[in-house]
Amino acid sequence: MTQDDGKRCSGCGGAMRLFGREQIQLGRSSLLFGTLPHLLAGALDVEIWECPDCGKLDLYRGEEVEDDEGRMAQVICPRCGAEHDLDDPKCPNCGARDPNI
Numbered sequence: 398m399t400q401d402d403g404k405r406c407s408g409c410g411g412a413m414r415l416f417g418r419e420q421i422q423l424g425r426s427s428l429l430f431g432t433l434p435h436l437l438a439g440a441l442d443v444e445i446w447e448c449p450d451c452g453k454l455d456l457y458r459g460e461e462v463e464d465d466e467g468r469m470a471q472v473i474c475p476r477c478g479a480e481h482d483l484d485d486p487k488c489p490n491c492g493a494r495d496p497n498i
Contacts, residue, residue: 404455406448416445418459 404413420440442459470483479490487494 404446406451406453407455408453409448409451411448411450413446413448413455416447416454418442418444421456 405411406413419442421443422440443456444459446455446457447453471480472483473480474488474491474493476493477488477491479488481489
């Protein structure tokens with residue numbers, strides 16, 4: 398891809414070009430919960446820009462992100478499809494109980 402939006406390489410000063418978009422997995426593994434935190438944390442959409450001269454890569458947020466600080470992780474109800482807080486014992490929309498609680 399050869400898109401130039403004025404981004405300059407901080408290493409050599411060359412013009413950066415868009416390399417692609419990716420989803421970077423958030424979260425971490427733990428001894429007690431294994432990889433469950435990965436599933437709950439989600440992923441971050443990023444644009445990857447490269448410098449064709451020196452090979453340096455830069456990451457930029459790929460989309461506008463709401464401020465989720467302090468917000469409970471969300472799940473989708475398997476019965477009605479409504480999104481609700483992970484720690485709700487039942488769906489506030491249809492009343493289906495979470496089989497994992």
